Amino acid sequence: NKYTVGDYLAERLAQIGIRHHFVVPGDYNLILLDKLAACPQLKEVGCANELNCSMAAEGYARANGASVCVVTFSVGAISAFNGTGSAFAENLPLILVSGSPNTNDAGQNHILHHTLGNRDYTYQYEMAKKVTCCAVAIPRAEEAPRLIDRALRHALLARKPAYIEIPTNLAGAACVRPGPISAVIEPVSSDKGALEAAAKCAADYLTGKLKPVILVGPKLRRAGAEKELIQLAEAMGCAVAVQPAAKGMFPEDHPQFTGIFWGQVSTDAADSIVHWADALICVGTVFNDYSTVGWTAMPDIPLMSADMDHVTFPGAHFSRVRLSEFLGHLAQQVVFNNSTMIEYRRLRPDVFPTRKAARDEILTRKEVSRQVQEMLGANSSLFVETGDSWFNGIQLRLPPGAQFEIEMQWGHIGWSIPAAFGYAMHYPERHTIVMVGDGSFQVTAQEVSQMVRFKMPITIILINNRGYTIEVEIHDGTYNKIKNWNYALLMQAFNSTDGHGKGLLANTAGELEDALRVAGENKDGPTLIECTIDQDDCSRELITWGHYVASANARPPKHHQD
Numbered sequence: 296n297k298y299t300v301g302d303y304l305a306e307r308l309a310q311i312g313i314r315h316h317f318v319v320p321g322d323y324n325l326i327l328l329d330k331l332a333a334c335p336q337l338k339e340v341g342c343a344n345e346l347n348c349s350m351a352a353e354g355y356a357r358a359n360g361a362s363v364c365v366v367t368f369s370v371g372a373i374s375a376f377n378g379t380g381s382a383f384a385e386n387l388p389l390i391l392v393s394g395s396p397n398t399n400d401a402g403q404n405h406i407l408h409h410t411l412g413n414r415d416y417t418y419q420y421e422m423a424k425k426v427t428c429c430a431v432a433i434p435r436a437e438e439a440p441r442l443i444d445r446a447l448r449h450a451l452l453a454r455k456p457a458y459i460e461i462p463t464n465l466a467g468a469a470c471v472r473p474g475p476i477s478a479v480i481e482p483v484s485s486d487k488g489a490l491e492a493a494a495k496c497a498a499d500y501l502t503g504k505l506k507p508v509i510l511v512g513p514k515l516r517r518a519g520a521e522k523e524l525i526q527l528a529e530a531m532g533c534a535v536a537v538q539p540a541a542k543g544m545f546p547e548d549h550p551q552f553t554g555i556f557w558g559q560v561s562t563d564a565a566d567s568i569v570h571w572a573d574a575l576i577c578v579g580t581v582f583n584d585y586s587t588v589g590w591t592a593m594p595d596i597p598l599m600s601a602d603m604d605h606v607t608f609p610g611a612h613f614s615r616v617r618l619s620e621f622l623g624h625l626a627q628q629v630v631f632n633n634s635t636m637i638e639y640r641r642l643r644p645d646v647f648p649t650r651k652a653a654r655d656e657i658l659t660r661k662e663v664s665r666q667v668q669e670m671l672g673a674n675s676s677l678f679v680e681t682g683d684s685w686f687n688g689i690q691l692r693l694p695p696g697a698q699f700e701i702e703m704q705w706g707h708i709g710w711s712i713p714a715a716f717g718y719a720m721h722y723p724e725r726h727t728i729v730m731v732g733d734g735s736f737q738v739t740a741q742e743v744s745q746m747v748r749f750k751m752p753i754t755i756i757l758i759n760n761r762g763y764t765i766e767v768e769i770h771d772g773t774y775n776k777i778k779n780w781n782y783a784l785l786m787q788a789f790n791s792t793d794g795h796g797k798g799l800l801a802n803t804a805g806e807l808e809d810a811l812r813v814a815g816e817n818k819d820g821p822t823l824i825e826c827t828i829d830q831d832d833c834s835r836e837l838i839t840w841g842h843y844v845a846s847a848n849a850r851p852p853k854h855h856q857d
């Protein structure tokens with residue numbers, strides 16, 4: 296039987312390390328799905344809708360490195376643009392593949408289903424260009440190898456999503472077999488001259504500085520530079536603070552870890568040591584309105600910033616310097632200076648264990664956090680959802696080996712459920728835990744049924760505070776109220792006759808303890824624990840942060856100020 300465009304795509308996806316493809320079928324992609332299903336190295340993972348499918352692929356890419364989401368034209372792809380946007384914002388090479396109309400329809404005055412009904416079929420490709428680093432639409436089978444290879448290579452090099460559009464009558468069209476995969480995956484190493492010059496500039500930048508601190512940002516992991524960061528940190532001996540979106544990218548049991556730097560809602564006095572510094576080495580950092588608490592926590596000293604493929608200093612810029620190579624090179628030549636660790640040991644706040652609530656006490660946010668903390672171990676992967684779960688999660692201490700996932704740049708409520716599902720598809724042996732609010736849960740709850748289907752022992756800590764509390768703290772209104780569900784009962788619906796999911800309700804500290812024990816023993820499916828807490832029981836950090844974010848949002852338009 297002939298080798299086709301669909302076979303080519305399947306083989307290339309497998310060659311870049313993908314082992315699962317997330318799909319929602321539609322008549323524009325069915326032949327393509329047959330080809331992907333015929334590939335022995337790919338396992339088809341169906342999702343309940345294309346938003347969740349794209350978010351599952353986003354979560355899979357966090358674990359696997361790259362991922363693919365295969366949808367039908369327009370009605371599928373436009374929903375999948377949301378998870379693609381998340382992958383763009385979070386620097387993940389998600390490949391969005393969409394079926395599209397038969398190549399004989401263009402120009403024939405044909406109105407087609409799933410389109411806008413105006414005979415134009417190019418709008419999706421135009422939209423895809425905006426949310427990816429490379430978008431290709433295959434016009435004929437002969438172009439498939441060149442265009443597929445280009446899209447995959449761009450995504451892998453940039454750590455950004457790419458888009459591949461395949462007409463329904465091309466997926467099964469004859470195609471040549473792929474050439475060496477090195478043409479797609481060979482990385483681009485640093486320019487030697489730029490690397491040397493950047494390292495020299497770093498030495499000059501640090502000369503004469505008495506109090507250097509390293510600040511770690513979320514691009515560090517995406518650049519594959521976590522090991523080299525530890526080398527640099529240990530070569531310097533300085534304090535290492537971590538941005539909230541980078542939590543877990545520097546080991547929290549490391550003696551030089553000085554907490555999460557998040558302005559006034561920092562942990563462990565990380566803001567004190569960052570503000571004490573006279574030199575800030577920013578590594579993969581992202582200073583956005585949320586991570587700077589409405590711009591109130593922008594560092595105010597000249598800083599050097601090592602990004603994924605360039606380094607900047609006050610007065611200098613070096614392109615084509617790969618982060619991992621730069622940090623490794625710097626570690627070899629940097630001068631030891633642990634003044635900020637010495638100071639940090641003087642100012643580090645004492646840590647007191649949170650009081651353990653008595654079994655019959657009604658459940659509070661603090662008790663939920665205390666019990667989640669107790670549950671975390673080397674095999675835990677904790678997903679924290681947009682909402683007060685961000686603040687509760689950021690405050691937790693990660694034991695050695697524990698992983699942490701957050702989506703602070705895109706911030707799509709509901710991301711955590713499908714993303715944890717996708718992540719667990721790559722890491723079935725890890726204990727994936729989700730901290731999610733009631734509002735967020737309602738957005739993508741369907742994907743819990745996929746966790747039941749694939750028998751995933753995921754623990755969902757659903758914090759039910761009766762509404763959109765993070766929004767309340769930014770700016771309240773009637774719109775922050777939602778219809779309450781019987782969340783625990785939902786699992787029975789998702790189980791139907793063949794599921795092993797468990798749905799539990801915890802109103803007291805003791806009930807949560809018992810529910811977590813049940814969750815730990817449930818290996819055949821997810822355990823959803825609805826934790827009811829008071830509507831106003833939210834973290835002080837959320838209240839502070841919400842206040843400053845609201846004032847940043849309220850800045851008057853420029854022309855009003857003159």
Ligand SMILES: Cc1ncc(Cn2nnc(CCOP(=O)(O)OP(=O)(O)O)c2C)c(N)n1
Nearest residue numbers: 682683707708732733734735762763764765
């Ligand atoms: C797709 C999407 N739509 C709307 C928003 C705005 N938003 N951000 N957080 C929320 C509410 C989150 O409520 P919950 O999940 O209950 O979290 P809590 O803060 O713990 O109550 C909204 C509605 C958003 N972040 N993402």
Ligand SMILES: [Mg+2]
Nearest residue numbers: 732733734762
């Ligand atoms: Mg809520």
